[in-house]
Amino acid sequence: MKSLILRINRSILTAIISSLVVLITSTASLANAASTQDIEELTPFSEAELEQMLAPIALYPDSLLTHILIAATYPIELIQANRLQSKNTLLPTAQLMEKAEKMNWDPSVTALLAFPNVLEKLSSDLSWTQDLGDAFLQDEVKLLASIQSLRAQADEADSLSEMENMAVTRVNNQIVIEPVQKEIVYVPYYDPRTVYGNWRWYNYPPVYWAPYPYYVGRPRGQFYWNSGVQISFNFFFSAFHWSNHRVVVIDHHRSHHYRHRGRIVTSHGSQKWNHKPQHRRGVAYRNNHVKQRYNSHRPSVAHSKQLRHSERQLQRNSLAHNNVKHSVKNTKHYANQDKSLKHYNKQVKQHREQKFTNKLHKQTKPNLKPERTSVKRTDSYRDTRHQQQNEKRIHQQRDIKSHQQRDVKSHQQVKSHQQVKSHQPQRNVHQPKSQQAQRRMHKQQRESTQQVRSQQVRQVRQSAQRSQQGSQQRAQQQSVQHKSQGHSKSRD
Structure with missing residues (x-):
């Protein structure tokens, strides 16, 4: 224990x-x-991560690139715009813009409806789009610096000289890309793995997109082009202020005519772009710092990860x-089970020992009772045998009397039957063979009488038929005689 x-x-x-x-x-x-x-909350995107995600769009024209950065902060509206555009592919751009204005989207999201390839990439690769928008919200200055760094790498690789439909200029050591034709915007496609020369971030390769459909380029050129988009809608209302490293916007109404970047930046109504949380449509921000900046009640992505x-x-x-x-x-x-098992085994052992001692005590006593029982058994056996013999005798006497009575009754019945039917032969009770012979005789007599009767009936029927035939013949003869007499009278 x-x-x-x-x-x-x-x-x-x-x-x-x-x-x-x-x-x-x-x-x-x-x-x-x-x-x-x-620590993750405090650390923003690194320079390598920014250049990795910006590689496929850093060489787009400035006017289109500003709309992409702004629209990336509203991923839900981008998905809705892509659905609207895919359902109305044959609709003219002006009518599509009228429908989009009723949806209450951000103006930059609406402007991207005229560029279906770009809109499809932004809405299909949502993780990339959300990272781009979060990076733009988290540190706008650093993101614009990464764009200029990528453009400088492409310039060093002599790739910008091949941009036929774009005018590449340098203002205060900042590379500006604008369309050659003022109100026609071309969207280039290029391979980011080759256009920037030797990629300096080995662990962060550039994001690669598959080629856009129906794009044509030179056999050995870096850029592929499609037909440009004629701007007849509100488009020229945002621009890069490269010297201050920020995006500037003006009133988006009546902005379908071309406006130079310098005019947008220096105009009286220009202002720094500000994020509008109502267009975010409930999408969580990347960290609590951005969340608190825009007074969002929804927990940030990092906070929700921490909670999970x-x-x-x-x-x-x-x-x-x-x-x-x-x-x-x-x-x-298990301990309680062991205790109960031990107690049970102890009780079983005691019971067996007591049983064994009782058995030994019984064997030591004198064997007197068995003899008495045997004597009693022999006496009782004799008495029962005598009683059985007496009962047999009584039963035999009763059987004899009953047989005698039955014989007397049968004799009386035979006598009475003989008196009633004296013509029948006498039946003997004690001779069953004679009775069978008598029965056969009676049966033969019955059959013979039946045959006689049937013959008599046949004879009567035959005689009746003969009499009928004779009467018929007589009647025919009489009718013939009457006819002959009638003919003779008529002749006379």
Whole structure:
């Protein structure tokens, strides 16, 4: 018993210690996760990550690129615009813009309806689009600097000289890309893996897009072109202020005529672009800093990740704690089972010992009772045999009397039958063969009488038929005689 109690105590202590270790490790992991999450909250996108995501669009014209950056902060509206454009592919651009104005979208999202290839890329690759919009919201200055860095790399690789439909200029060491024809915007396609020369971020390769359909280029050229888009809608209302590293916008109404970038930047109504959370449509921001800047009640992406991680950790801890409790309960249960089994085995042992002692005590007593029982059994056997013999005799006497009475009755019945039917032969009770012969005789007599009767009936029928035939013949003869007499009279 003492050893069993010691085992139980040891198992309980080990279970408690293991649960404490699990709780300590879980709290430490939660603290580490929170600290790492806070570090992630503070660190923005790196320069390598920015150039990686900007590589396929950094050489677009400035007017189109500003709309892409602004629209990337509203991913839900981009999806809605792409659906509208895919449902109305044959609709003219002016009518499509009229429909879009009723949807209450951001003007930059509406402007991208005229560029279906770009709109389809933005709405299909949502993770890239959301990262681009979050990077633009998080650090606008750093993102514009990455665009200029990529353009400088393309210029060093002598790729910008091949842009036929674009005018590439340098203002204060800043590369500006504008359309050659003022109100026709061309969207270039190029391979970002080759157009920037030797890519300097080995661990962050540039984002690659498949070629746009129906694009044509030179055999060895870096750029592919499609027919340009004629601007007849509100488009020229945003521009890059490269010296101040920000995007500037003006009133988007009546902006379908071309306006130079310098005029937009220096105009009286120009202002720095500001994000509008109502067009975000509930999409979470990347970190709490951006979320607090725009007073959003929805938790940020990082905060929601942290919450999910903590919830999973708590679930794991609760499962581990429940397993420990279950193991402690099992040890107690097994200990109780061992106690009950031992008690039961002890009772069985005592019962067997008592049974064995009783058996030995019975064998030591003198064997007197069995003799008496045998004597009693012999006496009772004799009495029962005598009674059975007497009963047999009585039954035999009764059977004899009953047989005699039956013989008398049968004799009387025979006499009465002879008196009633004296013509029948006498039946003998004690001779069954004579009775069978008499029955056969009677049967033969009956059959003979039946045959005689049937012959008599046939004869009567035959005589009746003959008499009928004779009467018919007589009647015919009489009718013939009457006819002959009538003929003779008529002749006379």
